[in-house]
Amino acid sequence: MTGPRRDADERLRARLREAAGAHRPDRARILARVERGRAVGDRGPARLRLPGWVRVAGATAAVAGVLVAGGSAVAPAVRDDVPAQRSVTTPPGPREPGPLWSSGAVDPHSNAFWAQSTVTLGTSTPLTALTVELRVAQTGSVTSTGAWRSLPEKDFTFAVDERDGFVVYRWTLRPGRTVPAGAWMFAGQYHHERGGRDAGGDRYSATATAPSGSRTVRGDFTPGG
Template sequence: MSGPRRDVDEELRARLRAAAGEHRPDRARILARVERGMAAGNRGPARARLPGRLRVAGATAAVAGILVAGGYTVASAVRDDAPARPPVAAPPGPRESESREPGSREPGSRESGSRESGPVWSSGAVDPHSNEFWAQSNVTLGTSTPLSALTVELRVAQTGSVTSTGAWRSLPEDDFAFTLDERDGFLVYRWTLRQGRTVPAGEWMFAGQYNHRRGGRDAGGDRYSAAATAASGPLTVRGGFTPGG
């Protein structure tokens, strides 16, 4: 685009931007300015003078025609200088795993290979995030009734360079006394519920972590046991470990 038409387009865009920046735009005044600009660029002996209202209407039509022909709209002409606004996104809702108490499971569900004793059930598994140098053994204990006493023991066989790197449980730390021993060829993790504390109904995890000799470790010799007391009396569950993965 070149010549008078380009000059008119640039002047129109400049005037539209200036008008949009005013606090209270006056449509009639804007059109009058456009009309004066067009008249200045198109004066000649053959151009007829039109009365007031027809001049305004003609200027409006001319503006629309020029903008359409040049591929512009009023909005685009003004928007070029306006700062872009970042999109507003709604915050994500809580994941399903966050909507339940940590360590809990849907009522009535069981893992394959679980052991049961009345209202208490359990299972043991090597954590799937274990690797060729390090592993975690998980004891999952579930109960459909509160427990007034509980002792969980995890025995990790000494298969070569097995050394503890930590332990945790999904129940409150202050509710349990914890000991770690090495005896009879096992690394022994033990959690004992303190007197006066209670394990609520739900499903909970007790985990022991350890380094081991490089390579895949065989957990076939590992064992766990849990002794509990419910309103119905003493309960005991025990078992081995399934591979992680």
């Protein structure tokens, strides 16, 4: 190609290269557009408004190279700075009248070989004595893999054994210790036979002493938290 047309193409390519080198993505504006896109219902990635010179020259081969370069520069900025979503678990509400309430749930992160059963115990007043017992039915190869509680470990004695067709977890508040008002968790973890395990036979109970007297709560487990 020779003559005026070739000179015009060379000038266009030079202009594109100069503009591409000078372009810097506005990160704050990009992130703001992404957040607005999420707020209206996750309609997909935010569309970036391209400069006018790119839209005008969109039919030329040189523009394709500019768009590729621009895309590779913008994408990491969005990916690195947008915070990851985190799930939040809301504690269950009261199920029994009085100062003591409870609920039981199979942890939603349980899988085909392993599970966790969690007892949540709530009290509106300090407790001077407390025993929590979790009974996991022996549905096949149920074996304890551990346990935990949200209260201090040193405040409790703990035992786990198997009896009467159950793996039994038992937490007992030590003499002289106190459970403050609040919601507290007691969890037993275990292996089981492969496949979905039926927790319909599992049970728990908690016996406590409060200023108003002794209280007992008991219940079963809901699947998946």
